[in-house]
Amino acid sequence: RWSLNGTLIDLGSDYRRHMSGGSLIIRNLDKDQDSGMYQCTAFNTLGSILSRRASIHFAYLDSFKTQSVRSAVNVREGQGVVLLCGAPPHSGELIFAWIFNEYPYSVQQDSRRFISQETGSLYIAKVEPSDVGNYTCVVNNTVTKQKVLSSPTPLVLRSDVEIHCGSLTIMIPLFYRLASTMRPCLIGNMSWNSVPAAKESVVKLECFALGNPVPEISWRRPSGVPFPSKVKMKNSNAVLEIPNFQQEDAGMYECIAENRRGKNAARGRISYHAKPQWLQTITDTARSIEENLFWECKANGKPKPSYSWLKNGEQMVAEVMARVEIENGALSITALNLSDSGMYQCVAENKHGSVYSSAQLMVLASAPSFSRSPLKALLKARSGSEVTLECKPQASPPAISLWKKGNEILLRTERITLLPNGTLKIANVTKQDAASYTCIAKNQFGTASTTGKLLITEPTRITMRPTNMEIIVGESIVLPCQIASDPALDVSFSWAFNGQLIDFQRDDTVSGDLMIRNIQLSHGGKYVCVVDTDVESLSTSAILVVKGSPWWMSPESNFCQLQLISCPPGPPDKVSVEEITDSTAQLSWTPGRDNGSPITGYIVQARTPFTVGWQVIDTAVPEVVNGNMLTATVVGLNAWVEYEFRVVAQNVVGLGEPSPASAKTRTEDA
Template identity: 30%
Template sequence: ASIIILNQYMFLLRDDFRQNPQDVVVAVGETASFECQPPRGHPEPTVFWRRDKTQLDLKDDRIMVRGGKLTISNTKKSDTGIYVCVASNMVGERESEKAQLSVYERPAFMQRPVNQVVLVDESVEFRCQVHGDPPPALRWKKEDVDVPRGRYDREDSLLRIKKASVSDQGTFTCVAENRVGKAEASAYLTIREAPQFVVRPRDQIVAQGRTATFPCVTRGKPQPTVFWQREGSKDLLFPNQPAQGDDRVSVSVNGELTISSVQRSDAGYYICQALTVAGSIMAKAQLEVADASKGRPPPIIRQGPSNQTQALGGVSVLRCQASGDPEPTVTWRKNGANLLGLDPRFSLLEHGSLQIQNTRLSDSGLYTCVATSSSGETSWSAYLDVKASLPSSDSTDLMDFMSHNTTALPGPPSKPEVTDVTKSSISLSWEPGPEAGSPVSSYVIEAFGYVCDLCPRATLSDPNFHGNSRCTGSLWGIQASQGGFKQNKSAM
């Protein structure tokens, strides 16, 4: 402390400030404040401030000193410096400890990422340039999650995706951050996938008067628009819009072309086309119109699906192998509705079997394998039951469950014998085959052929404990098979 005695008056100024100013960090435009409490003295010392050893100019409207508090509003970069609080009276001056004012700049974008649209497997780049003081750190987010290393290339202000996939679609955000602030700029990436065929239309031979069906299932992003055109015609056939002047021809919402009551004039090539902003594809199939079936048997399903119980999330395979002349086309229905192409989890295997991946509870239902040719149509159905959980391995119910739920097919009957042939009936007997996993519930008898002296111009229906036989027209042969869900839709 310093003391001066003058004319019997004592003047005093102590050395230590009761409160020293502290360092302050602000962003440009913010308000900075310093506070100090000067040392005690007599008379009470006055306070002023110095920046970098120069007294502050109070003519600047942004600067205000009230007591020991200094306030600088709307700070500028030029306000950066070392500030000292000075206390003064008749004894002298005292300086506080030094305090640093740092005026930084918040991150600001010089270049923002922009929305982009690319095709699958194309490369894409997002650019993001910022300035600020101190220089901001950059990072990238996708849907509020930091982008993983390895999947994306990051070089300073650049984000690069070498081969875009459908899963890359979404919002990408550039985040810039420093000591005084954070800024974000976002852009949306749209992925387009060129149309692809899931199920192509196939050439068909259809008898006059029957129905021809050409499936055409596609996928893409966005979902393709599917339409049909007959080769040589300018008319376009769109879903749910009947052909002009011919209500026999229609296209379903799934892209399936149906021609009912086929006529010889319908023969020709039909073109399925799928179109999106990402491209277009087409596939052509030929329709041959044959004479009404001349006694040829309908397709035979040699191995049909069997009832199954499947665990949730599993893989189910419903078997279907068909043969015939001409070779039949195999399609599938669920609860009577055409199935393939509606869900990518469903796929048709090489020989006509249906595979369902990642099964869901909603997959439960009646599945029908349909074998179609110009000589007729044959179907075989089975029920799939998807359970949320199956019995555990230590459950006493497991063996009972296994005994009633097996994909093993029953063996075919053997040694058929025909007796008691009359003009209106026959008796048929056979030896049952192995039951495999469960008791045989019923037998189905099919009759077809060229000459039928047994039932001329008549329909035979003769149910008994063996099964039910029906014949319209002529009898060529009889086939017996096991399984309660097989049926022949052709009346011969």
């Protein structure tokens, strides 16, 4: 719907106005009926918002008052003169021109003659005999294209000399006439002592001077900052034009008029103005009933914008709304109720324009519901672990929650924690914690509950693990991986080789053994068995070293050295511990032979008095040791334990022989 000057437009009874979509179309515009301020309101069942305001003004241009020929203007040759136009009543931009004697002879502007487009006045810096005649002011309305003419103003020469500048008038005898001169006298539209200019507008400053000889006009900025290339000088420098005005164009400007008798200057300031622009706006918000709302909007602009707030298109006044506070761009509403729902607008406004920010406030009121977040019907947990049960009902206002174990209300204990958000935590669970658990949520609109069963299972154990092995090409092997687990658990097995999951192209089974037939050199590496259950994940690993046939792998054959065949790399050497802490060790080594195929990586192994044989250990820097690295930092060591380290090299053929062990080194105490 549309309003004009605050009154709703009744489209049903107005044949000239109709709407197309949201647009208002007006036919046969009428100055009396259609002038004013328009505003559009958009609304639906959730509320209303207002558009920014727009106005329609009708341009017009009245005729000059009927009168006889204007009084003659007497002036002496060599002196300056101003002929006033005095525009009639009008609306809309005007353009001024002057006719000399009769149409179509118009006054041409030059350094001696200037027509102000601010006042319409004609300025002649130094009158010459050829200037004598009748002058008619022509006023054009750029919107209506109307043109009106004033009565002629005769310009005649006097026999004595009158020097006039401002309020000073000096009469000079006639015999001085031909030799008389005058320093520049600045006149014209010098009302730009302080000019407000809007951002991106076109700013025009006018400056003209009377004088003999004809003064020259120039412009400068007292600050010394040069004019940018966009600044234009027009009409013999009488007009300075600044298109697309920006903040950096603001400041002092000085006009200088100069001839050989002297010079005169005038200066004024252009101040930067801009309509508001948003720095912070409001966004759609949902709040529970009885909660508080705080919205803030911020805008810049010059002059500094003022703020107002609308709800569903109506002005909000804090004084008549006890729960509402409005301070500049901030809106606060305490203890929201359902009637506060609707469309809100923050309006920032100064004399150059206004901006609107709109948002919907939804005040929610509903009984608790677990439809989107019920407890799992069956939750399994390993004995000794910590269990977390989340109670997340949808409710407005937020619901108060309590827990039941079976039919008994659950209370806090050393192992049981009830968090303010409704979450239940049980530490170090045992078989006695197995039960049905119910979360009950309640607010003033109703109650809801959700129930789940907690099942406590025994920890899963790996009963048979794969071990590090050495095997000859062509043989077959089974890497065992067997477990003992709670019968209530679902168990799956998977294997990884050198960090990549093995795709068996079949479903996982409860049997975790891995069989490898007809082993090749490329099968050498690290194998990891991963056991996944409903409640935990376990893994165990082993290194498989694949060797070629003894006859060509023997040192006497020298096949690898002669590069007749590629072999696994030779053993690294000189493994040493450069630095050791309570849990890490910095190792270095020298490479062995690559045996015809570049070394692609190294595996670090360790041994202690408490381990059975050599075990692969993790490295952190780098996490994967490539063939170009000869140092690594091992992690996960135990404090105050004596360690030996060795390194195994690998290439595309397989893993080579391990290096000799490093010297025994004890980690630091913790």
